[in-house]
Each structure stands twice: as C-alpha cells, then as structure tokens.
Amino acid sequence: MIFYVFSMLSLFAFIMLSLKQKHSQGKIIFLFGAGLAVFFGIIQRRAMPMESVVVRWAILFMKFIYSVAPYFLGLFSMITLVHAVQRLQKRRKSRKYLALVALSFLLLFLVVIVxxxxFTIQLRWIHSxxxxxxxxxxxxxxxFLLFVISVIIHQFKQIQLSQDYLIVLGTGILPDGTVSKILQYRLDKALSFYKKQKEQGEEPVTLIVSGGKGPDAPQSEAEVMKQYLIQxxxxxxxxxxxMNSxxxxxxxxxxxxxxxxxxxxxxxVFVTNSFHILRSSLYARQLGVDAIGIGAKTPWHYLPYxxxxxxxxxxxxYRHFHIATALLFLGIALILR
Structure with a gap:
C-alpha cells in the first residue's frame, strides 16, 4: 500500500509543478517516480484480486522481455556506441562520451556472455x-515511454501571441547550401507564429536564427535560414x-x-523539433533564458532515430539520477522476486 501512497504524492507534485513552472525537467522526475511506485505496488499486492489480473498479464510481459532483453540491449548498445563515436569525432576530449563508449562496450560484453x-554452457549464475x-x-x-509522452504533451501547449523574441535553433543544412527538411519545418513553424502575432495586432516578434558554419558548409546555418525566411x-x-553557435x-x-x-x-519562445524540446528547455533554463519551446513536426522516417x-x-x-534510480529499481525487484 505504501507504494500507492507514494505514487499519489508524486502525481500530486507533478500536477502542482505543471501548474507553476514552464520547464518540465523536475516534473518528469515526479511522474517517473509515480509510475515506478505503481509498478512495485502491484508486485507487492500481487495476491489481491485486482492486482492478480494485472500480474498475470505482467508475467506474460516479463516472459517476453526476458526472451528479447539480450538482443534488444545488444542492439541498443551498438546504436549508443555509434552515436558516442560520432560525437567524439567532433569533441575528442569529451569525458562524457568516452564514458559512454566504455559503458556501451561493457553492456555489449555482458550481452554476448548471456x-x-x-546456447552453450548454461551456467546458473549467468542466467541470473x-x-x-x-x-x-x-x-x-x-x-523511454515517459520521454515519448512528454514529447507528445508538448505538441498541445498553447503559447501566447505576445512575444518579444523567437529563437529558431539551427540544424544541418544540405550540401548545396539550402535548408534541410527538418530545418524547413522549424522555419515554417517560426514563420507561422510570426504571421499570427502580426495578424493579431501585436508588435512583430523579433526572430533570432541561430546556427554557425560547419567545416564543409558554404554558409552558416543562420545565413541560410535568414535567406529562406526573406524568400x-x-x-x-x-x-x-x-552565426557563431x-x-x-x-x-x-x-x-x-x-x-x-x-x-x-x-x-x-524558441522553435525546434518536438523531440528536441526537453533538452533545449534544460539548456535554456541553465542559461537563464526564460523561453517556452514550440515543437515543429519531424519527418516520420527520421523520428525513430x-x-x-x-x-x-x-x-x-541525468546520468546520476538514472544510475541511482536503476540501482534502486534492481534492488527492489530482487527483494520482491
């Protein structure tokens, strides 16, 4: 029962923060805690009639997870490894990405052993x-599901049409010096906001198009974005x-x-693609930029990646939070096993 009480308190904290704060990082932690508490509450009360039905479905789910976990985590570790190596090519001395490479190799090693x-030696401790x-x-x-839910929630945010500035976050341009599809969606969203505010009779919002020049790019992202908006x-x-970021x-x-x-x-406000709003909001808050994120759409083929x-x-x-929470999660799971 204590897990359900904790879940209700966490959910209440999430709602209160949602009403008072623009940024969602702290809120997500409470929502995350509420979900975990419900999970362990069901396990703790699995003999009760209502929970027993949930547990039966959960057992089927666990059997499925148990069978696919090594393969899924192996694939995830390889994707993470590729991502970390790509980032290290740009930021060679980044300890964060070096640690990510090491963790990816470790997870991949454990998966291979499992x-x-x-299929071979069948050692009991490795089954554990x-x-x-x-x-x-x-x-x-x-x-990951909580992250996706938060991305969806941002799609329905209502933004007041009385803003002083709008920052458009840049992303890669095409080799011919034109905007990519992802960047076009951001610019079209910003342009739509600009027109709506102007039509409402407010002072026109000032657009800040932000993005520097890549090593092989003919122009900076900001210059290309400005040309697109003028056109x-x-x-x-x-x-x-x-043009420097x-x-x-x-x-x-x-x-x-x-x-x-x-x-x-x-x-x-700032405009980026919906999947990018959470992380962008975090950086904005850290730097004292009091701006709300507006999510532009993303091409479906690119969205999973x-x-x-x-x-x-x-x-x-949030590596420290996730490591601590994952260890707590594993500890409680072993106790309730």
Missing amino acids: IWNK LEYLLAYVLIYMVFS KGMDPQNIIAE VNTHQNFLFSKNIITKKKIGDKG ALVREYIALLLI
Whole structure:
C-alpha cells in the first residue's frame, strides 16, 4: 500500500509543478517516480484480486522481455556506441562520451556472455545476469515511454501571441547550401507564429536564427535560414542572424547575448523539433533564458532515430539520477522476486 501512497504524492507534485513552472525537467522526475511506485505496488499486492489480473498479464510481459532483453540491449548498445563515436569525432576530449563508449562496450560484453551461455554452457549464475538484464530493459522501456509522452504533451501547449523574441535553433543544412527538411519545418513553424502575432495586432516578434558554419558548409546555418525566411516574405528588419553557435547550448548562450545587448525584451519562445524540446528547455533554463519551446513536426522516417538519440542524450544529462534510480529499481525487484 505504501507504494500507492507514494505514487499519489508524486502525481500530486507533478500536477502542482505543471501548474507553476514552464520547464518540465523536475516534473518528469515526479511522474517517473509515480509510475515506478505503481509498478512495485502491484508486485507487492500481487495476491489481491485486482492486482492478480494485472500480474498475470505482467508475467506474460516479463516472459517476453526476458526472451528479447539480450538482443534488444545488444542492439541498443551498438546504436549508443555509434552515436558516442560520432560525437567524439567532433569533441575528442569529451569525458562524457568516452564514458559512454566504455559503458556501451561493457553492456555489449555482458550481452554476448548471456547469449553465449544461453546456447552453450548454461551456467546458473549467468542466467541470473540475464534476469537482471531483463529488468534493465524494463527500466529503459519505461523511462523511454515517459520521454515519448512528454514529447507528445508538448505538441498541445498553447503559447501566447505576445512575444518579444523567437529563437529558431539551427540544424544541418544540405550540401548545396539550402535548408534541410527538418530545418524547413522549424522555419515554417517560426514563420507561422510570426504571421499570427502580426495578424493579431501585436508588435512583430523579433526572430533570432541561430546556427554557425560547419567545416564543409558554404554558409552558416543562420545565413541560410535568414535567406529562406526573406524568400517567404518576412521583413528582414525582424530577423537577426546569430552565426557563431555550434550546438544547442551555444544557440541559447549567444542568442541571450544578442537579446541583452539589443534590449529586445523578456518574453520569448524558441522553435525546434518536438523531440528536441526537453533538452533545449534544460539548456535554456541553465542559461537563464526564460523561453517556452514550440515543437515543429519531424519527418516520420527520421523520428525513430531522433527519439532514440535524444533519449540517449537525456540519459547522459541525468546520468546520476538514472544510475541511482536503476540501482534502486534492481534492488527492489530482487527483494520482491
């Protein structure tokens, strides 16, 4: 029963924070805790009539997870390894991504041992490791679903049409120097907001297009974005190009400097793709940029990769929380086994 009480308290905290705060990082932790508490509450009361039905379905689910966990985690570790190596090519001294490479190799090594044991030597202690991997997968699936839910929730946010500035976060441009489909969706979303605010009779919002120049790019992302918006009929007077940033953190840092220097105003929003809003909101909050995220759509073929990549990035940002929670999750699971 104590798990259900904890779940209700966590859910109450989530609702209260949702009403008071713009940014969602703290809220998600409470929602995460509420979900885990319900899970363990069901396990604790599995002999009760209502919980027994849930447990029967949960057992079927666990059998499925137990059978696929090594293969799924092996695939996940390889995807994570590729992502970390790609990031290290740009940031060679990043201890964060070096640690991610090491963890990916470790997980891949454990997965290989479990699969090898399953079809050859059949050692009992390695079967216990397979059981733990199944719980690791449950934890990852649960946390990933919460991440996806939060992405969906952001799609329905209502933003007031009385903003001083709008930051468009840049992303890669095509080799011919034109905007990519993902970047086009961001710019179209920003342009739509600009037109709606203007039609409402408010002062036109100032657009800050933020993005630097890649090593092989003919122009900076900001220059290409500005040209696109002008071609779509936007007044150049309302566009400021920030051409020095190379990542999301710098997008907000350098844009904030422009906002402060030009005394644009305090009320603002930023536009990025929906899957990117959570991490972007975190950087904005860290840098004191009080802006709400607006989510642009994402091409369906790119969405699965984008969600997994963002999930990995958020795991890294909240690595201490996830390590502590995962260990607690495994500990309680072993006790209730």
